[in-house]
Amino acid sequence: MLLKVLLSLLGAACLTISSAQAQLSIEITGAGAQRTPIAVAPFAGEASLPPSISTIIRGDLERSGLFRNLEVPALNPALTEASNISYADWRARLADALVVGSLVQLPGGRFETRVRVDDVVKQTRLGAVALPTSKENMRAVGHRAADYVYEKLTGEKGVFSTLISYVVKRGNAYELQIADADGVGDQTILKSNEPIISPAWSPDGKRIAYVSFENKKPVVYVHSIADAKRTVAANFRGSNSAPAWSPDGSRLAVTLSREGGSQIFVMAPNGSGLKRLTSSQAIDTEPRFSTDGRWLYFTSDRGGSPQIYRMPATGGDVQRITFEGSYNVTPRPSPDGKTLAYITRNGGKFQVAILDLANRQTQIISDSDRDESPSFAPNGRMILLATVINGRGVLSAVSADGRVKQRLTTTAGDVREPAWGPFID
Amino acid sequence: MKTNILPIIAATSLVVLFAACSTTPDADKPGAKPDAAAAPAPEATARKSAPTVDLTARGKDGSAMLKDPNSPLSKRQIFFEYDKFEIKAEYKGLVEAHAKYLRENPAAKMLIQGNADERGSREYNVSLGQRRSDTVKRALILLGAKDSQIESVSLGEEKPVCTDHAEGCWSKNRRDDMLYNGEY
Numbered sequence: 001m002l003l004k005v006l007l008s009l010l011g012a013a014c015l016t017i018s019s020a021q022a023q024l025s026i027e028i029t030g031a032g033a034q035r036t037p038i039a040v041a042p043f044a045g046e047a048s049l050p051p052s053i054s055t056i057i058r059g060d061l062e063r064s065g066l067f068r069n070l071e072v073p074a075l076n077p078a079l080t081e082a083s084n085i086s087y088a089d090w091r092a093r094l095a096d097a098l099v100v101g102s103l104v105q106l107p108g109g110r111f112e113t114r115v116r117v118d119d120v121v122k123q124t125r126l127g128a129v130a131l132p133t134s135k136e137n138m139r140a141v142g143h144r145a146a147d148y149v150y151e152k153l154t155g156e157k158g159v160f161s162t163l164i165s166y167v168v169k170r171g172n173a174y175e176l177q178i179a180d181a182d183g184v185g186d187q188t189i190l191k192s193n194e195p196i197i198s199p200a201w202s203p204d205g206k207r208i209a210y211v212s213f214e215n216k217k218p219v220v221y222v223h224s225i226a227d228a229k230r231t232v233a234a235n236f237r238g239s240n241s242a243p244a245w246s247p248d249g250s251r252l253a254v255t256l257s258r259e260g261g262s263q264i265f266v267m268a269p270n271g272s273g274l275k276r277l278t279s280s281q282a283i284d285t286e287p288r289f290s291t292d293g294r295w296l297y298f299t300s301d302r303g304g305s306p307q308i309y310r311m312p313a314t315g316g317d318v319q320r321i322t323f324e325g326s327y328n329v330t331p332r333p334s335p336d337g338k339t340l341a342y343i344t345r346n347g348g349k350f351q352v353a354i355l356d357l358a359n360r361q362t363q364i365i366s367d368s369d370r371d372e373s374p375s376f377a378p379n380g381r382m383i384l385l386a387t388v389i390n391g392r393g394v395l396s397a398v399s400a401d402g403r404v405k406q407r408l409t410t411t412a413g414d415v416r417e418p419a420w421g422p423f424i425d
Numbered sequence: 426m427k428t429n430i431l432p433i434i435a436a437t438s439l440v441v442l443f444a445a446c447s448t449t450p451d452a453d454k455p456g457a458k459p460d461a462a463a464a465p466a467p468e469a470t471a472r473k474s475a476p477t478v479d480l481t482a483r484g485k486d487g488s489a490m491l492k493d494p495n496s497p498l499s500k501r502q503i504f505f506e507y508d509k510f511e512i513k514a515e516y517k518g519l520v521e522a523h524a525k526y527l528r529e530n531p532a533a534k535m536l537i538q539g540n541a542d543e544r545g546s547r548e549y550n551v552s553l554g555q556r557r558s559d560t561v562k563r564a565l566i567l568l569g570a571k572d573s574q575i576e577s578v579s580l581g582e583e584k585p586v587c588t589d590h591a592e593g594c595w596s597k598n599r600r601d602d603m604l605y606n607g608e609y
Contacts, residue, residue: 195583197547211551216536216609217578218551239555239579242548255552257577260559262552283552299549306549329546343546350545372546391590417547 023410024183024395028063030405035068036153039095039120043113044078044102049138053103053113056142057149060160063182064150064381065404070095078102081116087123095120099149103133110134115145117152126152139185159377163421164384165189165199165208166395170413176210178225181377181420183408189225198373200243201421202269208419209233209243209252209269220254222269233271244287244296245269246313253277253287253296264298266313277315289313290333297321297331297340308342322355324362330373335380339400343371352385354400365402375420376400386416490526491605497522501603503561504596507542510556512564520561523603524568531571534606537561539579542595547581554579561601 038061046052061067070093079085080102090098101115111133117126129148133141140161147158165178174196179186190196194213201208206225211218218241220234234240238257245252246266253266259276262283267274278284282302289296290313297310300318305326311318322328327345334341337357344353344362349369355362368387375384382397382404389407393414397406408415490496503516512520527533539558541550558577566572587594 195580197551197581197583213580213583216538216604217576218581237576239551241551241579241581255548257555257559257579262555283549283556285552286546286548299546306545327545329549345545 023186024179024408024415025410026063026183027407027409028065028405029407030065030398030403031068032065032399032401032403035066036096037070037094038067038097038099038153039070039072039090039093040099040149041072041079041101042074043100044080045105046103048105049103049111049133049135051138051142053101053115053138053142053145054099056139057099057115057146059182060143060146060158061149063406064158065399066150066154081114081128085118085125087118087120090118090120097153101145113141113145115148117149119153139180143180143182156381157379157423159379159381159420159423162378162423163201163205164375165201165419165421166386166415167196167199167417168410168413168415169195169393176208176223178208178421189223189228190230197417198242199417199419200245201419202245203247203249203422205422205424207269209245211241211243220252222252231270233269234265234267235271242285242287244289246289247291247293253289255285255287264296275315277311278318286330288331288333291335291337295333297333299329299331308340321357322362328353332374332376332383334376334400335378341374341376341383341400343374352383352398354402363402365398365400366396367405368396371396373417373419375418377420378423382420384418384420386418488605488607498526503557503601503603505557505599505601507592507595507599508553510553510560512560520564521568524565524570527565527570527574528568531574533574535565535570535575536604536606536609537575537577538584538602538604539577540584540598540600540602541579541582542598543582543585543590544595547583551579551581554581557599557601561603 040054040058043054046054058069062069079100081100098118098120104112106112113131113133116128119126131141131144143160146160150158159181162181163178164181168175168177172193174192175188176190176196176199177186177188192214197211199208199210207222209220209222212221218239220240220243221230222233223230233252234254236256236258240254240256242255243252251266252269253264255262256265262285263276264278264284264287265274265276280302282300284298284300286299287296293313295310296313297308299306300309306329307320308322308328308331309318309320325344328342330343332341340355340357342353343350346364350371351364352366352371352374353362353364370388372386382399384395384397387394387396393416395408395415395418491498493499497519500519503512537558539554541553558579562575562577565575585598587597
């Protein structure tokens with residue numbers, strides 16, 4: 001019931017914020033086994049600048065799958081970060097944590113959002129923060145506040161302020177879009193009549209590399225988001241595809257067929273300093289750097305079926321990583337480097353699996369059957385993926401433990417090729 | 426050895442073709458010598474126009490042949506079995522016809538777009554399509570076409586000709602499309 005209310009609230013917020021019909025809507029289809037009950041009180045003064053901060057915080061926390069929002073009645077006077085908290089009252093409401101705050105108008109027409117987080121069980125204040133606020137950045141401030149709350153309560157960084165990108169296909173029109181991690185505020189950064197695949201965020205979040213077929217063949221571009229400047233990164237004879245950024249942003253790994261077959265090369269993002277890294281008679285593609293920059297994971301059929309391998313990021317001895325099954329592709333190392341997400345064929349299904357690189361245990365974490373393009377959130381908690389539900393391409397997000405599940409759909413067409421952007425400071 | 430002879434034959438016939446071209450206009454050049462004033466000569470008989478045997482026709486009208494439904498050259502698609510990349514026997518004649526055309530039309534350029542069915546990873550499917558287009562490119566080169574004439578690329582699973590999610594469609598999507606310059 002509460003969830004329904006929250007979702008409809010979120011829906012209402014979405015409607016007021018964006019008029020684009022293509023906007024993704026989120027449906028929560030699975031939650032964590034143990035969710036922390038949390039009370040997010042309405043912020044004092046928040047009605048003056050919609051959408052309300054507390055609503056954004058609640059929506060973000062709920063979607064993380066780690067929290068369960070408790071209903072909080074309207075309090076009069078509203079609680080603020082300066083209020084005396086009666087921990088016993090909030091314990092009686094079964095809250096483990098409490099978030100209070102206010103939206104304050106400052107001299108000169110500026111606003112400030114103040115957020116305070118308390119551990120109700122331990123009866124201590126965990127922290128408070130003040131965020132500069134204006135009419136234009138309300139949603140961003142809400143996500144920042146949610147990130148703050150999330151970090152105070154879990155000890156890890158929140159990803160509510162991050163962006164995602166994905167491709168929407170309507171008929172023969174393709175749009176590369178970016179949006180907030182909750183799917184709100186979508187913007188089209190590229191429109192084309194030819195396919196666009198494999199978007200990859202630069203580590204600074206300012207550029208996206210992708211493959212466009214606008215020249216009747218795959219060509220790798222680097223697209224600067226703020227000024228819409230596109231540069232050709234790889235347009236060699238043959239096919240150019242599968243761009244992956246090195247963690248420091250100085251190099252792009254790509255798959256090129258210029259010397260025959262599909263082989264992995266590395267170069268500067270402007271295409272200079274090209275160096276071949278693999279030399280096999282097989283397909284070598286889908287390179288991905290490990291977060292520490294030491295390894296390149298990739299897909300190869302050198303063993304007879306497509307499997308995941310890795311090699312030093314500068315090239316060298318190749319090590320096979322996956323062994324079970326006859327189709328394991330699209331390696332995505334987790335941000336902490338401990339696990340690897342990839343797509344495995346399981347019977348006739350294509351599903352997201354997680355491999356623990358230390359103990360070699362694998363677990364299939366999705367329950368859909370045409371999964372593609374898994375993409376880790378920068379904190380490693382969730383994985384965004386593309387799948388097909390009822391014949392329509394949708395995005396889905398699943399927690400790394402497989403428990404929390406969400407679906408992001410749009411009525412406007414097929415959504416595919418998701419990529420979760422980096423932390424932005 | 427056999428494969429090495431083909432380009433030589435092609436090259437030789439090209440020399441002949443080009444030689445024929447360049448001699449024809451020479452014969453028509455007006456005499457440029459200024460000493461015609463010396464003595465009146467009998468009036469020259471205008472030479473009747475001689476019909477031309479045009480060996481270049483095949484080349485010149487090639488683009489028409491490419492679109493002529495009666496020519497094998499109008500057929501541009503080669504289909505592949507699931508997870509397979511070799512050219513099936515039924516396409517041998519087609520590949521030979523295109524190789525011959527490329528041999529005889531050195532200015533002709535071809536783009537081969539390999540394609541895969543929709544199952545599995547988009548990027549891996551780009552590589553599967555590439556393997557299919559590389560295979561046909563290699564066959565054309567073995568039959569005498571020049572490497573510089575042919576670019577083999579892949580569209581992966583992105584350009585299906587059939588969109589049902591079943592083998593009936595998938596088999597139509599595992600294909601190479603051959604395009605000549607002017608068509609892409």
